[in-house]
Every structure is written in structure tokens, then in C-alpha cells.
Amino acid sequence: MIPTPPRKVIFDTDPGVDDAMALYYALAHPCIDVVGITTTFGNVFVEQAAANVLYLCALAGRSIPVTLGASHPLFKNAESPPAFIHGADGLGNLPRRSNTPGRPDPGSSAQFIVDTVRASPGEITLVAVGPLGNLALALQLAPELPTLVREVILMGGTVLESGNVSPVAEANIWNDPHAADAVFTAGWPLTMVGLDVTHQVILPLSLFKTIANHHQHVATDTLYHAVQFYSAFYSQHDALVGKVNGCYGHDVLAFVVLTNPELFTLQSGRVRVAVDGLAQGQTMMQRKNVVYPQHGWHDDIPHTQVCLQVQADACKAVVTSTLMRDWLQTPLTS
Numbered sequence: 001m002i003p004t005p006p007r008k009v010i011f012d013t014d015p016g017v018d019d020a021m022a023l024y025y026a027l028a029h030p031c032i033d034v035v036g037i038t039t040t041f042g043n044v045f046v047e048q049a050a051a052n053v054l055y056l057c058a059l060a061g062r063s064i065p066v067t068l069g070a071s072h073p074l075f076k077n078a079e080s081p082p083a084f085i086h087g088a089d090g091l092g093n094l095p096r097r098s099n100t101p102g103r104p105d106p107g108s109s110a111q112f113i114v115d116t117v118r119a120s121p122g123e124i125t126l127v128a129v130g131p132l133g134n135l136a137l138a139l140q141l142a143p144e145l146p147t148l149v150r151e152v153i154l155m156g157g158t159v160l161e162s163g164n165v166s167p168v169a170e171a172n173i174w175n176d177p178h179a180a181d182a183v184f185t186a187g188w189p190l191t192m193v194g195l196d197v198t199h200q201v202i203l204p205l206s207l208f209k210t211i212a213n214h215h216q217h218v219a220t221d222t223l224y225h226a227v228q229f230y231s232a233f234y235s236q237h238d239a240l241v242g243k244v245n246g247c248y249g250h251d252v253l254a255f256v257v258l259t260n261p262e263l264f265t266l267q268s269g270r271v272r273v274a275v276d277g278l279a280q281g282q283t284m285m286q287r288k289n290v291v292y293p294q295h296g297w298h299d300d301i302p303h304t305q306v307c308l309q310v311q312a313d314a315c316k317a318v319v320t321s322t323l324m325r326d327w328l329q330t331p332l333t334s
């Protein structure tokens with residue numbers, strides 16, 4: 001049987017501890033080829049996001065193009081990064097950092113997305129796990145983009161599960177609701193991995209200790225340190241998570257749905273985003289096939305594939321087996 005080539009991915013991220021989990025999952029998985037990493041504000045300022053991505057890749061022995069992206073929302077006021085969740089540095093306040101090479105490529109993240117997708121039409125998957133400004137700006141640069149990407153997978157939003165920044169809004173969407181609505185109405189093949197599924201998968205801190213002990217490598221040691229800080233927040237603020245002393249792996253599920261779609265139950269429907277008021281950042285899904293008098297729900301609004309259920313134990317097993325693979329290279333530290 002001819003092996004299928006790895007899926008070419010541009011990873012759009014605001015690392016962020018669960019972003020770091022997702023990055024390492026992608027680097028470890030044989031079916032994923034990360035061809036570029038675009039960064040955005042969100043969990044940290046965008047400059048810190050780029051520094052974190054370069055650092056994490058260097059620790060893992062990888063050199064991948066990294067660009068600086070959106071530093072603020074398209075229209076709404078920027079919020080302060082949630083240092084209480086991810087640490088002021090975005091990686092759990094690392095006590096020290098090794099000297100590592102690498103700097104962001106020139107050019108914006110939006111331009112990198114456009115150039116890379118145009119160079120390989122039909123081949124690039126965008127996996128976005130932060131606020132969606134880079135994808136929205138890329139759509140402004142290249143309105144034909146939705147016809148050129150293979151698919152878009154985003155971690156964000158929530159339909160049935162309560163939000164995490166308001167009763168109805170999830171952080172990535174809330175941080176830039178105008179950008180998110182542009183992404184949900186662009187017409188590209190789009191899968192939404194929201195809190196409906198990420199809140200079903202609690203990753204124990206002990207899992208990352210096992211992975212670190214197995215590899216005895218600075219990359220997984222660093223990931224474990226970051227997850228310790230991140231798990232402390234979730235274990236203190238969420239009774240369910242506190243029971244296992246763990247955390248939500250949010251972003252890593254955006255890659256698991258790519259590698260193991262059979263673990264998810266999806267529903268197709270129009271998704272729009274509330275951009276202001278009390279519901280700001282709400283991902284509103286049309287789940288019944290009816291015609292509404294309210295504008296904004298008419299026929300030419302495209303559908304999104306929304307993840308509503310996940311086989312949580314199997315998902316955890318896939319994350320574990322992937323991170324336990326022999327994927328780490330000699331750190332690029334000086």
C-alpha cells in the first residue's frame with residue numbers, strides 16, 4: 001500500500017501551554033508536517049508568542065519558519081494576556097531558558113499564509129488555536145484563499161458547553177470576534193474544535209511527568225514545567241479537573257481531530273459570532289434547517305463542521321502514544 005504523505009500544516013498559535021502541547025504533538029506525529037508557524041497575540045503578546053515557538057522548536061531540535069502576526073484584535077480593545085493561566089512568559093514562568101538560535105522570518109503571518117497556500121494549492125491545512133486575526137487578515141489579502149486551502153481546523157468557540165470567558169464565549173473567539181466571524185463565513189472547509197469537546201478531555205499532570213521521564217529531554221522537561229503551572233490554575237478553579245490534578249488540553253485536540261477524526265462526532269451547521277454586547281464572542285450555531293427572518297443566517301452563509309462529542313479516553317491515549325514516540329532530536333542550544 002502506498003503510504004499517504006504527511007499532511008502539510010501551518011500552525012497558527014498563541015503559546016500558551018496547551019499550544020505547546022499541540023506543537024509537540026504535531027512535531028511528534030508522523031502524519032503531520034509543520035511547514036510554518038504563525039503567531040498571534042492571545043495568551044501572551046505576539047512577540048512573546050514568536051519567542052516561545054522558536055524556543056520550543058529549538059529545544060526539540062527543529063528549525064521551522066516562524067512569523068510574527070496579529071498584535072491586537074481587528075476592532076475591539078485588546079485584553080491583558082492571562083498570565084494567571086499560562087504564566088507571564090506563556091510557558092509557566094520558566095526559571096531559566098537555554099540559549100537557542102532562531103528569529104522570526106521577515107513578513108507578516110498573514111502574508112506567509114497567503115504565499116505558502118498559493119505556492120501549494122489544495123495542500124495546506126491551517127490549524128489555528130488562538131485568536132483568528134491572522135486568518136482574517138490573510139482573507140483580506142487573498143479573497144480566493146478559501147478555494148486554495150485544503151482545510152481549516154480551529155480550536156475555539158462553544159455551542160452547548162458553557163464558555164470560559166463568559167457564560168457563552170470561549171477565549172479565542174472572544175479575543176477577536178470580528179476576525180472569528182470572518183473565518184466562520186469565509187467558505188473554506190472548516191472544522192470547529194470547541195469547548196464542547198475540549199472540556200471532555202482532562203489531561204492529568206502525571207501524564208506529562210511520565211512523558212518527561214521517558215524522554216529525559218529538555219523539551220519534554222520544559223513542557224512538564226509549563227504544564228505544572230497551567231494545571232495548578234485549572235485544578236484550583238475547576239472541581240472536575242482538580243480531582244485528577246490536571247488540565248484541559250484544548251489546542252492539542254485540533255491536531256487529534258486531524259489525525260484521528262474517528263474519535264469525534266461532528267454536526268454541520270452555520271456558525272456566526274456575536275461581536276459586541278453581553279454575548280460578545282459567542283459562537284452561535286444554526287442546528288435546525290429552517291429559514292429565519294433574522295438576517296445573517298441566509299443560504300449563502302457556509303456551514304462549519306462542529307465537534308460535539310469526543311471519545312475522551314481514546315483521545316488521551318492517542319496524545320500519550322504520540323508524545324511517547326521517538327520524535328525528539330538533539331536540542332539546538334548553544
Ligand code: RIB
Nearest residue numbers: 016018129130171172250
Ligand atoms: O479557550 C482556550 C483557548 O484559549 C486555547 O487555545 C488556549 O491556548 C487559549 O488560547
Ligand code: CA
Nearest residue numbers: 016019129130
Ligand atoms: Ca491557544
